[in-house]
Amino acid sequence: MRRRNKGKGQNKNLLSAYGVMTSIYDGVDMQASYWHEKWKQGDIAFHQFKGSPLLKAHFSALQLPVQSRVLVPLCGKTRDIAWLVANGHHVVAAELHEAAVVQLFADMEIEPKVMHLVEPDLIHYQANPNGLRIDIYVGDIFRLTETLIGKIDAVYDRAALVALPLMMREKYTGHIRNLTDNAPQLLISFDYQQDLLPGPPYCVNRDEIVQHYGDNYRISLLASEDVKGGLKGKIAANEEVWLLQKNT
Numbered sequence: 001m002r003r004r005n006k007g008k009g010q011n012k013n014l015l016s017a018y019g020v021m022t023s024i025y026d027g028v029d030m031q032a033s034y035w036h037e038k039w040k041q042g043d044i045a046f047h048q049f050k051g052s053p054l055l056k057a058h059f060s061a062l063q064l065p066v067q068s069r070v071l072v073p074l075c076g077k078t079r080d081i082a083w084l085v086a087n088g089h090h091v092v093a094a095e096l097h098e099a100a101v102v103q104l105f106a107d108m109e110i111e112p113k114v115m116h117l118v119e120p121d122l123i124h125y126q127a128n129p130n131g132l133r134i135d136i137y138v139g140d141i142f143r144l145t146e147t148l149i150g151k152i153d154a155v156y157d158r159a160a161l162v163a164l165p166l167m168m169r170e171k172y173t174g175h176i177r178n179l180t181d182n183a184p185q186l187l188i189s190f191d192y193q194q195d196l197l198p199g200p201p202y203c204v205n206r207d208e209i210v211q212h213y214g215d216n217y218r219i220s221l222l223a224s225e226d227v228k229g230g231l232k233g234k235i236a237a238n239e240e241v242w243l244l245q246k247n248t
Protein backbone atom coordinates (compact mmCIF):
# COMPACT_ATOMS: atom_id res chain seq x y z
CA MET A 1 0.00 0.00 0.00
CA ARG A 2 2.40 2.69 -1.10
CA ARG A 3 1.41 5.89 -2.83
CA ARG A 4 3.66 8.83 -3.17
CA ASN A 5 3.49 12.36 -4.43
CA LYS A 6 6.58 12.99 -6.44
CA GLY A 7 8.81 16.04 -6.49
CA LYS A 8 7.52 19.56 -6.91
CA GLY A 9 3.90 18.53 -7.43
CA GLN A 10 3.69 17.61 -3.79
CA ASN A 11 3.93 21.16 -2.47
CA LYS A 12 1.26 22.26 -4.88
CA ASN A 13 -0.98 19.49 -3.58
CA LEU A 14 -0.11 20.36 0.01
CA LEU A 15 -0.91 23.99 -0.56
CA SER A 16 -4.25 23.12 -2.09
CA ALA A 17 -4.92 20.85 0.87
CA TYR A 18 -3.96 23.77 3.12
CA GLY A 19 -6.43 25.89 1.18
CA VAL A 20 -9.17 23.37 1.99
CA MET A 21 -8.27 23.61 5.65
CA THR A 22 -8.11 27.39 6.01
CA SER A 23 -11.59 27.69 7.50
CA ILE A 24 -10.45 25.82 10.62
CA TYR A 25 -6.70 26.25 10.43
CA ASP A 26 -6.00 29.79 9.35
CA GLY A 27 -2.88 31.08 11.07
CA VAL A 28 -1.36 30.35 14.48
CA ASP A 29 -4.40 31.28 16.62
CA MET A 30 -6.76 29.14 14.59
CA GLN A 31 -4.22 26.33 14.62
CA ALA A 32 -4.18 26.51 18.42
CA SER A 33 -7.99 26.53 18.71
CA TYR A 34 -8.18 23.56 16.34
CA TRP A 35 -6.01 21.49 18.73
CA HIS A 36 -7.63 22.75 21.93
CA GLU A 37 -11.00 21.74 20.48
CA LYS A 38 -9.72 18.28 19.52
CA TRP A 39 -8.50 17.72 23.08
CA LYS A 40 -11.77 18.99 24.57
CA GLN A 41 -13.76 16.64 22.33
CA GLY A 42 -11.46 13.70 23.18
CA ASP A 43 -10.78 13.41 19.44
CA ILE A 44 -7.21 12.19 19.91
CA ALA A 45 -6.86 9.09 17.73
CA PHE A 46 -3.15 9.97 17.41
CA HIS A 47 -2.56 9.04 21.06
CA GLN A 48 -0.99 5.60 21.56
CA PHE A 49 -1.92 4.15 24.94
CA LYS A 50 1.18 1.97 25.05
CA GLY A 51 3.49 4.47 23.36
CA SER A 52 5.06 4.08 19.94
CA PRO A 53 6.47 0.68 18.95
CA LEU A 54 8.56 2.52 16.36
CA LEU A 55 10.31 4.52 19.10
CA LYS A 56 11.16 1.32 20.96
CA ALA A 57 12.39 -0.37 17.77
CA HIS A 58 14.51 2.49 16.42
CA PHE A 59 15.57 4.83 19.23
CA SER A 60 18.91 3.01 19.56
CA ALA A 61 19.86 4.28 16.07
CA LEU A 62 20.52 7.67 17.70
CA GLN A 63 23.30 6.03 19.75
CA LEU A 64 22.73 8.34 22.70
CA PRO A 65 24.56 7.89 25.98
CA VAL A 66 22.31 7.69 29.05
CA GLN A 67 21.33 11.01 30.61
CA SER A 68 21.00 12.61 27.17
CA ARG A 69 18.51 15.47 26.84
CA VAL A 70 15.79 14.61 24.35
CA LEU A 71 13.39 17.21 22.94
CA VAL A 72 9.85 15.94 22.30
CA PRO A 73 8.06 18.70 20.37
CA LEU A 74 4.23 18.83 20.33
CA CYS A 75 4.15 16.04 22.91
CA GLY A 76 0.43 15.70 23.69
CA LYS A 77 0.22 13.21 26.55
CA THR A 78 2.50 10.70 24.88
CA ARG A 79 3.59 7.65 26.86
CA ASP A 80 6.86 7.89 24.94
CA ILE A 81 8.09 10.39 27.53
CA ALA A 82 7.76 7.75 30.26
CA TRP A 83 9.68 5.32 28.03
CA LEU A 84 12.50 7.83 27.43
CA VAL A 85 12.79 8.50 31.16
CA ALA A 86 12.67 4.76 31.98
CA ASN A 87 15.57 4.39 29.55
CA GLY A 88 17.65 6.93 31.42
CA HIS A 89 17.09 10.15 29.49
CA HIS A 90 16.10 13.68 30.44
CA VAL A 91 13.11 15.02 28.50
CA VAL A 92 12.28 18.54 27.37
CA ALA A 93 8.90 18.89 25.69
CA ALA A 94 6.31 21.38 24.48
CA GLU A 95 2.52 21.12 24.24
CA LEU A 96 -0.24 23.66 23.68
CA HIS A 97 -3.00 22.00 25.67
CA GLU A 98 -2.39 22.08 29.42
CA ALA A 99 -4.86 19.30 30.33
CA ALA A 100 -2.82 16.92 28.14
CA VAL A 101 0.29 17.67 30.19
CA VAL A 102 -1.60 17.29 33.48
CA GLN A 103 -2.78 13.87 32.25
CA LEU A 104 0.73 12.94 31.07
CA PHE A 105 2.12 13.43 34.60
CA ALA A 106 -0.90 11.67 36.18
CA ASP A 107 -0.30 8.65 33.90
CA MET A 108 3.33 8.57 35.10
CA GLU A 109 2.16 8.97 38.71
CA ILE A 110 4.51 11.92 39.10
CA GLU A 111 3.58 15.19 40.78
CA PRO A 112 5.28 18.04 38.88
CA LYS A 113 6.12 21.54 40.07
CA VAL A 114 4.23 24.14 38.03
CA MET A 115 5.72 27.55 37.30
CA HIS A 116 4.24 30.40 35.29
CA LEU A 117 6.86 32.08 33.17
CA VAL A 118 6.27 35.65 32.06
CA GLU A 119 8.83 36.07 29.31
CA PRO A 120 8.37 33.94 27.29
CA ASP A 121 4.72 33.43 28.24
CA LEU A 122 4.64 29.70 29.03
CA ILE A 123 3.75 27.35 31.88
CA HIS A 124 6.63 25.15 32.99
CA TYR A 125 5.89 21.68 34.39
CA GLN A 126 9.00 20.24 36.00
CA ALA A 127 9.79 16.97 37.75
CA ASN A 128 12.87 14.96 38.75
CA PRO A 129 12.07 11.24 38.68
CA ASN A 130 15.06 9.02 39.57
CA GLY A 131 17.52 11.88 39.31
CA LEU A 132 16.41 12.72 35.74
CA ARG A 133 14.63 15.91 34.67
CA ILE A 134 11.37 16.30 32.84
CA ASP A 135 10.68 19.85 31.65
CA ILE A 136 7.44 20.36 29.75
CA TYR A 137 6.50 23.81 28.51
CA VAL A 138 2.80 24.45 28.00
CA GLY A 139 2.21 26.93 25.18
CA ASP A 140 3.21 27.56 21.59
CA ILE A 141 6.45 25.76 20.71
CA PHE A 142 7.56 28.85 18.81
CA ARG A 143 7.95 30.65 22.16
CA LEU A 144 10.69 28.25 23.29
CA THR A 145 14.22 29.64 23.09
CA GLU A 146 17.63 28.01 23.19
CA THR A 147 18.43 29.92 26.37
CA LEU A 148 15.28 28.65 28.08
CA ILE A 149 15.63 24.95 27.24
CA GLY A 150 19.43 24.55 27.22
CA LYS A 151 21.47 22.06 25.23
CA ILE A 152 19.51 19.33 23.45
CA ASP A 153 21.21 16.07 22.42
CA ALA A 154 18.44 14.67 20.20
CA VAL A 155 14.93 15.31 18.94
CA TYR A 156 12.16 12.70 18.91
CA ASP A 157 9.47 13.91 16.49
CA ARG A 158 6.43 11.67 16.32
CA ALA A 159 3.21 13.23 15.01
CA ALA A 160 4.69 16.74 15.39
CA LEU A 161 5.98 17.76 11.95
CA VAL A 162 3.07 15.91 10.31
CA ALA A 163 0.59 17.74 12.56
CA LEU A 164 1.39 21.10 10.96
CA PRO A 165 0.29 22.57 7.62
CA LEU A 166 3.04 23.24 5.07
CA MET A 167 3.59 26.90 5.88
CA MET A 168 4.02 26.10 9.56
CA ARG A 169 6.25 23.12 8.79
CA GLU A 170 8.77 25.44 7.15
CA LYS A 171 8.80 27.67 10.22
CA TYR A 172 8.79 24.67 12.60
CA THR A 173 11.75 22.86 11.05
CA GLY A 174 13.85 26.06 11.07
CA HIS A 175 12.87 26.63 14.70
CA ILE A 176 13.78 23.05 15.73
CA ARG A 177 17.14 23.33 13.94
CA ASN A 178 17.92 26.64 15.69
CA LEU A 179 16.69 25.48 19.10
CA THR A 180 18.79 22.33 19.06
CA ASP A 181 21.82 23.36 16.99
CA ASN A 182 20.88 20.67 14.46
CA ALA A 183 20.78 17.88 17.06
CA PRO A 184 20.15 14.44 15.54
CA GLN A 185 16.54 13.39 15.15
CA LEU A 186 14.37 10.33 15.09
CA LEU A 187 11.48 11.49 12.93
CA ILE A 188 8.29 9.52 12.26
CA SER A 189 6.23 10.71 9.30
CA PHE A 190 3.49 9.64 6.90
CA ASP A 191 3.70 9.24 3.15
CA TYR A 192 0.40 9.15 1.30
CA GLN A 193 -1.41 10.88 -1.52
CA GLN A 194 -2.16 14.26 0.06
CA ASP A 195 -5.04 15.20 -2.20
CA LEU A 196 -7.05 12.21 -0.94
CA LEU A 197 -7.12 13.47 2.66
CA PRO A 198 -6.75 17.04 3.92
CA GLY A 199 -4.75 16.23 7.08
CA PRO A 200 -3.57 16.50 9.78
CA PRO A 201 -1.67 14.27 9.78
CA TYR A 202 -0.13 15.67 6.60
CA CYS A 203 1.95 13.77 4.08
CA VAL A 204 5.62 14.58 4.69
CA ASN A 205 7.58 12.44 2.26
CA ARG A 206 11.30 12.07 1.55
CA ASP A 207 11.39 15.02 -0.86
CA GLU A 208 9.92 17.32 1.73
CA ILE A 209 12.16 16.06 4.54
CA VAL A 210 15.18 16.70 2.30
CA GLN A 211 13.79 20.16 1.51
CA HIS A 212 13.59 21.07 5.23
CA TYR A 213 16.60 19.25 6.61
CA GLY A 214 18.82 18.20 3.68
CA ASP A 215 21.26 21.13 4.02
CA ASN A 216 22.04 20.29 7.64
CA TYR A 217 21.56 16.55 8.00
CA ARG A 218 22.34 13.18 6.50
CA ILE A 219 18.93 11.57 6.15
CA SER A 220 18.35 7.80 6.28
CA LEU A 221 15.13 5.83 6.11
CA LEU A 222 15.12 3.24 8.92
CA ALA A 223 11.69 1.73 8.28
CA SER A 224 8.58 2.12 6.19
CA GLU A 225 5.42 0.27 7.18
CA ASP A 226 1.95 0.11 5.70
CA VAL A 227 -0.61 1.76 7.94
CA LYS A 228 -2.90 -1.18 8.70
CA GLY A 229 -6.43 -0.50 7.50
CA GLY A 230 -5.24 2.75 5.90
CA LEU A 231 -4.77 6.23 7.37
CA LYS A 232 -7.96 7.20 9.24
CA GLY A 233 -9.31 3.88 7.96
CA LYS A 234 -9.46 5.33 4.44
CA ILE A 235 -6.23 6.05 2.62
CA ALA A 236 -3.27 3.82 1.72
CA ALA A 237 -0.30 5.24 3.59
CA ASN A 238 3.14 4.39 4.89
CA GLU A 239 4.44 5.33 8.30
CA GLU A 240 8.15 6.05 7.96
CA VAL A 241 10.98 6.31 10.45
CA TRP A 242 13.88 8.62 9.60
CA LEU A 243 17.27 9.10 11.19
CA LEU A 244 18.64 12.62 10.77
CA GLN A 245 22.32 12.98 11.61
CA LYS A 246 24.07 16.31 11.71
CA ASN A 247 26.32 17.00 8.72
CA THR A 248 29.92 17.17 9.82
Ligand SMILES: C[S@@+](CC[C@H](N)C(=O)[O-])C[C@H]1O[C@@H](n2cnc3c(N)ncnc32)[C@H](O)[C@@H]1O
Pocket (backbone or CB within 6 Å): 031, 032, 035, 036, 046, 047, 048, 073, 074, 075, 076, 077, 078, 094, 095, 096, 097, 100, 139, 140, 141, 142, 158, 159, 160, 163
Ligand atom coordinates in the same frame (compact mmCIF):
# COMPACT_ATOMS: atom_id res chain seq x y z
C1 LIG B 1 -0.92 14.92 16.49
S1 LIG B 1 -0.69 15.40 18.16
C2 LIG B 1 0.76 14.44 18.57
C3 LIG B 1 1.04 14.33 20.04
C4 LIG B 1 2.24 13.45 20.40
N1 LIG B 1 3.44 13.81 19.67
C5 LIG B 1 1.91 11.99 20.21
O1 LIG B 1 2.69 11.30 19.52
O2 LIG B 1 0.91 11.52 20.75
C6 LIG B 1 -0.05 17.03 17.94
C7 LIG B 1 0.02 17.80 19.25
O3 LIG B 1 0.64 19.04 19.03
C8 LIG B 1 0.03 20.02 19.84
N2 LIG B 1 0.36 21.30 19.18
C9 LIG B 1 -0.12 21.72 17.99
N3 LIG B 1 0.43 22.90 17.67
C10 LIG B 1 1.30 23.22 18.66
C11 LIG B 1 2.16 24.33 18.91
N4 LIG B 1 2.24 25.35 18.04
N5 LIG B 1 2.90 24.33 20.03
C12 LIG B 1 2.82 23.31 20.92
N6 LIG B 1 2.01 22.23 20.75
C13 LIG B 1 1.25 22.19 19.64
C14 LIG B 1 -1.43 19.62 19.86
O4 LIG B 1 -2.13 20.14 20.96
C15 LIG B 1 -1.33 18.10 19.88
O5 LIG B 1 -1.33 17.60 21.20
